[in-house]
Amino acid sequence: MMIEHFPLFYTFHFYFFGVVAIASALAFVTRKSPVAAALWLVNTMFSLSAEYVLLDAQFIGVMQVLVYAGAIMVVFLFVIMLLNLGHPSEIADARGKWPVMVAVLIGIALLAEVMTISRSGVAVRFAVPQGYNAEQFGKYGAIGTIARPLFNEYLLAFELTSVLLLVAIAGAVVLGRRRNADAR
Amino acid sequence: MLAESLALSAVLFTIGVVGVLVRRNAIIIFMCVELMLNAVNLTFVAFSRYYGATGQVFVIFVMTVAAAEAAVGLAIIIAIFRHRQSVNLQNINLLKG
Numbered sequence: 001m002m003i004e005h006f007p008l009f010y011t012f013h014f015y016f017f018g019v020v021a022i023a024s025a026l027a028f029v030t031r032k033s034p035v036a037a038a039l040w041l042v043n044t045m046f047s048l049s050a051e052y053v054l055l056d057a058q059f060i061g062v063m064q065v066l067v068y069a070g071a072i073m074v075v076f077l078f079v080i081m082l083l084n085l086g087h088p089s090e091i092a093d094a095r096g097k098w099p100v101m102v103a104v105l106i107g108i109a110l111l112a113e114v115m116t117i118s119r120s121g122v123a124v125r126f127a128v129p130q131g132y133n134a135e136q137f138g139k140y141g142a143i144g145t146i147a148r149p150l151f152n153e154y155l156l157a158f159e160l161t162s163v164l165l166l167v168a169i170a171g172a173v174v175l176g177r178r179r180n181a182d183a184r
Numbered sequence: 185m186l187a188e189s190l191a192l193s194a195v196l197f198t199i200g201v202v203g204v205l206v207r208r209n210a211i212i213i214f215m216c217v218e219l220m221l222n223a224v225n226l227t228f229v230a231f232s233r234y235y236g237a238t239g240q241v242f243v244i245f246v247m248t249v250a251a252a253e254a255a256v257g258l259a260i261i262i263a264i265f266r267h268r269q270s271v272n273l274q275n276i277n278l279l280k281g
Contacts, residue, residue: 006185014185018192025196025219029203034211041215044196048222055189057229060243064225067247072218072254079258080211083265133237145237146244154241161248168252175259178266 014054021047034080038073045069056133058142189230197223210261210271214254221250 006014021044028040045068052061136145150158196219203216225243232239265271 014188018188021192022195022199025199028219029199029207029212029216034209037212038215041219044219045222048196048226051189051192051226052229055185055229055233057232057240057243060225060229060240063244063247067251068218068222072251075254075258076211076215079262083211083262083271085209085211085271132234133232136237146240149238150241150244153238154245157245161245164252165248168255172255172259175256175263 010054014051017047017050017054021051034085035077038077038080042069042073045073056137059146186230186234189226193223193226193230196220196226208273210264210273210276211258213273214257214261218250218254221246 024040024043024047028037028044031037031040045064049061049064049069052058052064133145136148140148200216200220200223203219204213207213207216225246228239228243228246232243261271264276268275270276
């Protein structure tokens with residue numbers, strides 16, 4: 001394996017998000033209330049998404065945010081609230097001066113970051129991957145690198161996945177139906 | 185960064201396993217399974233950086249299975265809750281030998 005030298009910026013963020021992921025995972029396992037646990041798990045997934053981007057898997061990072069943090073965790077939270085397992089006080093807005101101040105500051109910082117990036121005349125250049133996939137990456141782009149094997153070698157598995165999803169939909173509907181639904 | 189990624193993945197997987205074994209809330213146990221799947225995904229991505237993009241294809245499959253599993257599992261949890269008015273696994277011992 002090649003010995004690579006990573007810039008400090010890269011190494012710092014790699015370890016930073018790693019520590020955040022582990023800390024959030026620990027907080028997730030130790031929380032008593034399901035709502036708090038689910039939100040800590042979302043935090044873990046966001047940090048993992050950052051790790052994916054640092055590992056040259058940008059498309060997987062986006063999918064992590066969309067599918068895991070966006071879709072799956074929303075379903076979890078939905079079920080927690082449907083079954084009324086969380087306590088109303090936990091879901092309420094942040095109270096007190098300090099939580100609100102911190103939230104506002106973080107929001108302004110993120111907005112400023114986006115504004116700076118979009119307004120600066122410098123075209124944002126994403127780091128070109130250095131790893132094994134660098135050549136393919138340059139040729140086909142971030143998504144093409146994944147799409148080529150997915151739709152060539154693994155086409156059968158991809159098609160079978162649709163059957164799996166169909167079975168899951170049918171199973172969820174059957175399990176979620178009330179036993180005496182047609183009696184009413 | 186391969187060794188560090190694998191270490192992070194191992195730690196997350198262990199946290200997930202401990203959660204499954206220790207917690208009694210069915211929904212939290214289920215979320216621990218998702219955490220374990222995430223740890224496996226991290227391993228795939230870390231290796232794909234050094235051995236080709238196939239690992240990322242597998243991550244896509246794992247995500248699909250996780251989504252299907254979440255839908256079915258949560259439906260089961262809702263059915264159990266309807267039956268028992270609880271998702272505490274201490275109360276659900278029908279299959280215990």
